[in-house]
Amino acid sequence: MLRILHVTESMGSGVMISLAGLARAQAKAGHEVFVLHTRRPDTPAEETLAELFPEPIRRSEISRDGRRASGFFALTIGIFKALTQLRPDAIHLHSSYAGVSGRLVAGVLGMISRTVYSPHGFAFLNSRSRRISGFALLVEKLLNRLGGKLALVSNSEMTAARSTFDARRTYVLQNRVDISKLPKHRHRVDGRLRVGTVGRISHSKGPWKFAEVARELAYDASFVWIGDGPQTDKANWLRDSGVEVSGWQTPENAIKLAAELDIYVSTALWEGMPLAVMEAQALGIPCVVSNIVGNVDVVEHGITGYVCSDHQTIVMAIKRLVEDEVLRKFMGRAAAERAKIVFAHDSLSADSIEIYRA
Secondary structure (H helix, E strand, C coil): CCEEEEEECCCCHHHHHHHHHHHHHHHHCCCEEEEEEECCCCCCCHHHHHHHCCCCCEEEEECCCCCCHHHHHHHHHHHHHHHHHHCCCEEEEECHHHHHHHHHHHHHCCCHHHEEEECCCCHHHCCCCHHHHHHHHHHHHHHHCCCCEEEECCHHHHHHHHCCCCHHHEEECCCCCCHHHCCCCCCCCCCCCEEEEECCCCHHHCHHHHHHHHHHCCCCCEEEEECCCCHHHHHHHHCCCCCEECCCCCHHHHHHHHCCCCEEEECCCCCCCCHHHHHHHHCCCCEEEECCCCHHHHCCECCCEEEECCHHHHHHHHHHHHHCHHHHHHHHHHHHHHHHHHCCCCCHHHHHHHHHHC
């Protein structure tokens, strides 16, 4: 059995759920599992974290936000202490900042060969700024030369990685969904179809794009954003769009609200392997998603939903599903059946250990 240390500065939303599922699966298989993380605005309360990471998983929190300069320094010190005290067999780093500080510390301590890095969506695929993307790519290339492995959460993310990094140290550890714990898909009785999305209101999720779609289809369906974000962002992106914003939700409440949707929409600009879209498909909800890494692995175009390359195509796809109940139900059934096969949770621990030992 292995002693495994997971590290992330992104303890919220999809990364948190993905990490929690992996940690629980590994602990259930008998491995000694530790989790080190920072807290950020969308990190849930301690009671929720205790449910997500139950004993025998041992979890330690660094209070500062790991994305700020002071928080990054605190995260780096925390990783150094954890590695020297625990001497783990595997060091699994989740998201960009943990990937940077974790590999630097592991390199100094001679443990780089034990590192596995899962970016959950490479920062250099960020289309917000060419300068930021170029800098992020340079950092990733330099750190990759130190050694260690990459564990990507989707085949399309692996394809992007292998065009840049050493393919011999690149693996896929696909995100999974524990379908047995999902609620039943249920339709609301207020007479209007509900179109929605789940996640933090942040630039990467393209909320202004979602708002544009909602404005254009306001007479066809109700639109809801399950989650929240900085008030300035919410005001700028969702004002006057008619979108209902649920506010912060626990993972349990978020999935219950998602189970009431008739159509799921993702206008994200970049992803790794989006758990919220996977959960929607497993619930039997047809999805209309942007044509990006991760989304293309989850949604089978024309069968379980639509993968769209521009705004107008997204609008047309949603409108078609709103107007055609037979198609909507067919795609929902196909999505649920495919999820049982493609997103199965059973082998998650064994697959991760195989990568650690490779």
